[in-house]
Amino acid sequence: MNTVSVLLPVAVDRAYTYSVPDGMELAPGDVVVVPLGPRNMLGVVWDGQPDDVPQDKLRPVEAKLDGAIGADMRRFVDWIADYTLSVPGTVLRMVLRVPEAFGPERPVSAVRLAGPPPERMTSARARVLDVVGDGLSWNRSALAQAAGVGTSVINGLVDAGTLEIVWLPAAPVVPAPDPGFAPPVLSLDQAAAAARLRESVAADTFSVTLIEGVTGAGKTEVYFEAVAEALGRGRQVLVLVPEISLTTQFLDRFEARFGARPAEWHSGITSRLRERTWRGVANGDIRAVAGARSALFLPFAEPGLIVVDEEHDPAYKQEDGVIYSARDMAVVRGMIGAFPVMLSSATPSIESRANAERGRYAHVVLPDRFGGSLPDIKAIDMRVDGPERGRFLSPVLIKAVEETIAGGEQALLFLNRRGYAPLTLCRRCGFRFECPNCSAWLVEHRFRRELCCHHCGHTIRRPDRCPNCDAEDSLVPCGPGVERIAEEAAATFADARILMLSSDLVGSIAELRNRFAMVERGEVDLVIGTQLVAKGHNFPHLALVGVIDADIGLATADPRAAERTFQLLQQVTGRAGRHRDGGRGLIQTFDPDHPVMRAIVSGDREAFYAREMEQRERQRLPPFGRLAAIVVSGRNQQEAVGHSRALARVVPAAEGVRVLGPAEAPLAVVRGRHRYRFLVQTSRAFELQSWLRQWLAAAPKPRGGVRVSVDVDPVSFL
Ligand SMILES: Nc1ncnc2c1ncn2[C@@H]1O[C@H](COP(=O)(O)OP(=O)(O)OP(=O)(O)O)[C@@H](O)[C@H]1O
Numbered sequence: 001m002n003t004v005s006v007l008l009p010v011a012v013d014r015a016y017t018y019s020v021p022d023g024m025e026l027a028p029g030d031v032v033v034v035p036l037g038p039r040n041m042l043g044v045v046w047d048g049q050p051d052d053v054p055q056d057k058l059r060p061v062e063a064k065l066d067g068a069i070g071a072d073m074r075r076f077v078d079w080i081a082d083y084t085l086s087v088p089g090t091v092l093r094m095v096l097r098v099p100e101a102f103g104p105e106r107p108v109s110a111v112r113l114a115g116p117p118p119e120r121m122t123s124a125r126a127r128v129l130d131v132v133g134d135g136l137s138w139n140r141s142a143l144a145q146a147a148g149v150g151t152s153v154i155n156g157l158v159d160a161g162t163l164e165i166v167w168l169p170a171a172p173v174v175p176a177p178d179p180g181f182a183p184p185v186l187s188l189d190q191a192a193a194a195a196r197l198r199e200s201v202a203a204d205t206f207s208v209t210l211i212e213g214v215t216g217a218g219k220t221e222v223y224f225e226a227v228a229e230a231l232g233r234g235r236q237v238l239v240l241v242p243e244i245s246l247t248t249q250f251l252d253r254f255e256a257r258f259g260a261r262p263a264e265w266h267s268g269i270t271s272r273l274r275e276r277t278w279r280g281v282a283n284g285d286i287r288a289v290a291g292a293r294s295a296l297f298l299p300f301a302e303p304g305l306i307v308v309d310e311e312h313d314p315a316y317k318q319e320d321g322v323i324y325s326a327r328d329m330a331v332v333r334g335m336i337g338a339f340p341v342m343l344s345s346a347t348p349s350i351e352s353r354a355n356a357e358r359g360r361y362a363h364v365v366l367p368d369r370f371g372g373s374l375p376d377i378k379a380i381d382m383r384v385d386g387p388e389r390g391r392f393l394s395p396v397l398i399k400a401v402e403e404t405i406a407g408g409e410q411a412l413l414f415l416n417r418r419g420y421a422p423l424t425l426c427r428r429c430g431f432r433f434e435c436p437n438c439s440a441w442l443v444e445h446r447f448r449r450e451l452c453c454h455h456c457g458h459t460i461r462r463p464d465r466c467p468n469c470d471a472e473d474s475l476v477p478c479g480p481g482v483e484r485i486a487e488e489a490a491a492t493f494a495d496a497r498i499l500m501l502s503s504d505l506v507g508s509i510a511e512l513r514n515r516f517a518m519v520e521r522g523e524v525d526l527v528i529g530t531q532l533v534a535k536g537h538n539f540p541h542l543a544l545v546g547v548i549d550a551d552i553g554l555a556t557a558d559p560r561a562a563e564r565t566f567q568l569l570q571q572v573t574g575r576a577g578r579h580r581d582g583g584r585g586l587i588q589t590f591d592p593d594h595p596v597m598r599a600i601v602s603g604d605r606e607a608f609y610a611r612e613m614e615q616r617e618r619q620r621l622p623p624f625g626r627l628a629a630i631v632v633s634g635r636n637q638q639e640a641v642g643h644s645r646a647l648a649r650v651v652p653a654a655e656g657v658r659v660l661g662p663a664e665a666p667l668a669v670v671r672g673r674h675r676y677r678f679l680v681q682t683s684r685a686f687e688l689q690s691w692l693r694q695w696l697a698a699a700p701k702p703r704g705g706v707r708v709s710v711d712v713d714p715v716s717f718l
């Protein structure tokens with residue numbers, strides 16, 4: 001009996017064995033339909049010997065589908081599962097997100113002229129006939145647009161027999177990019193950097209390069225040369241961009257350089273486009289993709305380069321399901337596929353910086369801005385120059401904004417906090433609005449007249465009376481969110497055109513993209529935004545950036561708090577003055593002597609990196625040591641504590657590992673689940689994964705509502 005091993009996209013810890021019906025030929029990578037329990041599901045023929053399963057237990061493969069998962073992708077799946085301690089099936093699930101792509105390709109319908117004119121002629125019908133008089137097949141909505149009619153007019157002509165429906169193969173998702181379309185004139189530094197990147201691509205083997213350049217250095221322009229080299233060699237390219245769905249700027253720049261947009265891959269694209277993109281990437285029609293982290297699981301036929309833009313961005317970490325870092329897994333993908341990977345940032349992570357300094361990564365540096373100088377940055381000491389009570393904009397900042405707007409330029413006020421106020425309390429009885437499911441305050445969103453939990457989404461209408469003491473008009477907001485800053489700004493800068501950019505204020509992606517474009521075109525004077533605005537945008541008219549509360553991220557238990565704050569402040573102030581000299585940054589802080597503030601104001605990034613690197617090394621934190629977090633959660637505290645203690649009792653003894661905890665998590669309750677954390681700290685060379693496996697295997701199986709999640713290389717410590 002012929003059998004195969006089939007991996008299914010479900011949370012079981014091994015591949016299952018199936019029998020192969022007579023006449024069916026199967027090889028590893030083939031996509032098949034197999035029975036599992038009462039239903040059928042998609043699976044992939046996996047490598048390795050099938051288990052010995054008694055004849056009578058064996059069920060046959062139902063069908064073999066089109067398409068296959070290549071050997072590199074299968075290795076990638078196994079690699080990630082092994083590294084993150086996930087079940088391979090849950091990793092495979094990320095690869096099989098587009099099951100339709102394995103069926104026959106659906107043609108698209110079009111119409112063309114086929115019969116005599118209709119008996120009843122109208123001017124709308126005449127316009128349609130005018131357009132289709134060219135004899136070509138027209139997509140219905142394109143035809144409607146060209147003729148200036150609704151699609152019902154076209155359908156009427158089909159019913160009348162004047163037009164007929166024809167089926168055509170789907171058009172390509174995007175035209176092919178042309179590496180020679182519009183090469184830029186590079187500065188000397190840029191040209192030298194680009195030459196090194198091109199060499200790495202030409203070497204046609206695995207390498208990692210860190211591209212580090214100040215904000216506005218032209219890193220994009222430079223890595224586009226590497227993209228051009230890879231395309232010219234007939235290879236496909238993937239550029240990972242955080243928040244790719246939010247702006248079309250990257251796509252436009254790509255098009256300006258290569259004459260065509262890359263295909264997009266993120267949660268905002270339609271399922272039909274998703275299917276066509278998957279197929280295009282697999283059959284090689286699509287040469288370049290710009291995507292979010294999930295694009296790593298696309299089946300590139302001839303991958304030749306991955307660029308990770310803004311490589312320091314915490315958004316590259318996926319925090320649920322399979323917990324992985326897309327930046328790190330991009331490097332793994334390059335290693336498996338033997339092609340180069342490039343990480344780009346103005347503020348690289350300490351991890352990547354250390355790898356570059358130690359020679360594990362090549363280091364390409366762009367020390368100056370292209371066509372301009374870096375902004376001049378000053379701290380505003382809020383202890384001395386703070387605003388009047390109940391306000392958040394200091395007089396110095398207000399004056400600077402006024403000057404900027406009067407000079408016909410744009411200003412940006414940045415606060416990394418959504419909503420109106422992070423806490424609402426009753427002035428009379430002290431009652432605080434808390435989430436019933438999470439250990440968190442409810443955040444007021446005034447425009448929506450709601451109080452809302454940012455962890456579980458629990459939302460209530462903002463009441464007029466205190467729910468505790470029934471006092472009227474006694475509820476007061478504490479602290480600012482962006483909405484409150486916008487309110488203060490509207491009162492302070494009465495004539496300014498003000499625009500707010502915060503993810504929860506804007507309904508659709510299209511609208512958000514539109515708002516970014518308005519800022520780009522200079523149609524607003526003052527932008528108020530959350531960290532959305534700090535990410536890689538190029539706003540040509542922006543001259544001043546004011547940071548409302550620079551200290552926000554420093555007082556946390558996160559070992560990367562200083563690094564993160566440095567990155568965020570450097571990035572957001574780096575949006576100022578990109579197209580002319582004289583950009584300014586003003587940072588409101590209660591701690592101007594903090595090393596992060598000093599580094600930002602003096603512009604001495606090397607001092608910051610050196611100090612941070614030295615501290616990490618001393619404390620054996622990544623990349624000088626390794627970390628893993630174990631989070632035990634339960635439906636009640638008892639359950640969570642019970643299992644944490646059971647785990648604590650069986651920690652395997654080993655040299656070079658330290659286990660902290662269990663401790664109640666800083667976010668002790670989320671969505672009604674009580675959470676306890678362990679932090680595992682080891683030396684660099686320690687075999688972390690096998691030790692973790694040994695530990696988890698020694699513990700009792702989680703029972704009841706207990707869940708244990710493993711986070712290797714944690715980014716969040718909440
Ligand atoms: N060689 C060049 N020729 C023309 N324009 C250039 C050149 N290099 C850079 N620019 C322009 O300078 C601006 C900044 O470049 P870019 O956005 O690539 O910088 P960056 O290093 O990615 O910055 P950040 O890290 O802040 O996002 C862009 O408008 C870009 O088009």
Ligand SMILES: [Zn+2]
Nearest residue numbers: 435438453456
């Ligand atoms: Zn909540």
